Amino acid sequence: MLRRERIFVALSGxxxxxxxxxxxxxxxxxxxxxxxxxxxxxxxxxSSFVWRSLLALYAGGxxxxxxxxxxxxxxxxxxxxxxxxxxGAALSLLLQAVFAP
Amino acid sequence: xxxxxxxxxxxxHGIAAWIATAALFAAVWVAFRRPLRRRLGxxxxxxxxxxxxxxxxxxxxxxxxYRARIRQRLFVATPGLGWLxxxxxHLAFGAILLGWSALFALFAARPSAPGALSGELFRTTKVGxxxxxxxxxxxxxxSAIVARRAGF
Numbered sequence: 392m393l394r395r396e397r398i399f400v401a402l403s404g405x406x407x408x409x410x411x412x413x414x415x416x417x418x419x420x421x422x423x424x425x426x427x428x429x430x431x432x433x434x435x436x437x438s439s440f441v442w443r444s445l446l447a448l449y450a451g452g453x454x455x456x457x458x459x460x461x462x463x464x465x466x467x468x469x470x471x472x473x474x475x476x477x478x479g480a481a482l483s484l485l486l487q488a489v490f491a492p
Numbered sequence: 493x494x495x496x497x498x499x500x501x502x503x504x505h506g507i508a509a510w511i512a513t514a515a516l517f518a519a520v521w522v523a524f525r526r527p528l529r530r531r532l533g534x535x536x537x538x539x540x541x542x543x544x545x546x547x548x549x550x551x552x553x554x555x556x557x558y559r560a561r562i563r564q565r566l567f568v569a570t571p572g573l574g575w576l577x578x579x580x581x582h583l584a585f586g587a588i589l590l591g592w593s594a595l596f597a598l599f600a601a602r603p604s605a606p607g608a609l610s611g612e613l614f615r616t617t618k619v620g621x622x623x624x625x626x627x628x629x630x631x632x633x634x635s636a637i638v639a640r641r642a643g644f
Contacts, residue, residue, distance in 0.1 A: 392609075399600035403616070406593030410586050417582065429574055430567035434560050440581050441555060451589070470612030477593055477616050481623035484586040492579045 404458025409451025594620025
């Protein structure tokens with residue numbers, strides 16, 4: 392596998408990991424750090440959505456390094472794992488959006 | 493930002509979101525065609541990823557005014573719509589990231605070296621684009637529903 396292809400696999404993996412991280416962060420937020428009732432909250436200085444997105448992107452960046460390492464050491468396995476990661480990302484976000492909005 | 497500017501931005505965001513949704517569905521159609529034309533696939537997925545990112549960037553500009561002017565009002569009047577909008581934000585994030593993820597998987601797939609890896613990367617592209625398109629469709633529809641009831 393060429394270096395260029397490994398970088399693209401890493402970037403693709405980073406996107407999938409970021410989505411999984413986003414869903415997990417939101418579930419943890421809803422389960423353990425309950426926000427005030429939005430109907431009673433006039434305004435909040437910080438946007439939890441923006442912060443969650445940034446944290447998820449950071450986690451995705453870390454996942455990208457993992458994806459690059461996997462593509463370097465096990466090129467055959469990385470395609471399968473990338474597919475599993477993308478399916479996992481879509482399912483986790485869907486479940487999170489339904490059950491922990 | 494003035495109310496007029498916010499309304500214009502809201503309209504632009506809505507239009508950009510629907511264009512991006514259409515671009516994602518076009519990219520899905522191209523990706524599922526046989527035989528897959530890689531260049532056309534890269535072009536359509538690239539346009540889709542760029543357009544959904546533009547729509548997301550416009551939405552991000554509206555995030556702070558939404559929290560300040562609409563969110564509480566929306567949750568007081570119709571909590572169901574408030575939660576629908578929260579769901580829409582999650583799905584929009586997923587649509588953007590999965591769109592890019594699919595595009596990069598397509599970049600990584602080499603048609604000159606057909607094999608298990610290339611086939612799996614093409615499958616990943618299809619799944620990623622399909623999920624992104626569905627998320628974008630639900631997010632755009634949810635936005636339209638909420639915008640009919642509450643706007644700037």
